[in-house]
Amino acid sequence: MKDMLVRLVDLPDIGSEEKQLFQEENMVFRKPIAAEKSLILEWVEKNFSINWKDEVDVAFSNVPVTCFIAQRNQDILGFACFECSSKNFFGPTGVxxxxRGKNIGKVLLVKALQALKELGYAYAIIGGVGPIEYYEKAVNAKVIEGSEKSIYENLLKHKK
Structure with a gap:
């Protein structure tokens, strides 16, 4: 899997998508607080993977937390982290x-990338991308040629 590069000065406006999801789906997007850490870590492991849980754990080690969640009432619907695997990296993320198909992922993506921009970055890296076309369309991300060997190259995997 390759890494991608995103120009942070050209991020799309997600205001209308976020407003629509709030009005029609009673959905909010926010950074979680420390008191929610164990709930979110359990949710990520249950719905995605233990490796992603570990990365979200790092997000809670940062101050402020480097993660956003999508929430409806007491239900978590999705998450997006940044600066977990490495400085200036987006991910992991999942809905x-x-x-899916409601723009939740796009809102989470752009919110996380905006946070990286606020940290002073002009570009961000999306590491180990699966859906290349999604990121190309959502934020005009570009594949970084030769990035097959990335920080994830020798990732240890949990044995079941």
């Missing part, structure tokens, strides 16, 4: 399969 429940039942909630």
């Amino acid at each position: 429940l399969p039942s909630e």
Whole structure:
């Protein structure tokens, strides 16, 4: 899997998508607080992977937390982290399969990238991308040629 590069000065405006999701789906996007850490870590492991749980754990070690969640009432619908695997990296990120196709992922993505921009970065790296076309369309990300060997190259995997 390759890494991608995003120009942070050209991020799309997600205001209308976020407003629509709030009005029609009662959905909010926010940074979680420390008191929610164990709930969010359990949710990420259950719905995605233990490796991603470990990365989200790092997000809670940062002050402020380097993660956003999408929430409806007491239910977590998705998450997006940044500066977990490495400085200036976006990810991991995930949205429940039942909630995909509603722009939740795009709102989380752009919010995280905006936070990286606020940290002073002009570009951000999306590491180990699966859906290249998604990121090209959502934020005009470009594949970094030769990035097959990235920080994830020798990643240890949990044995079941």
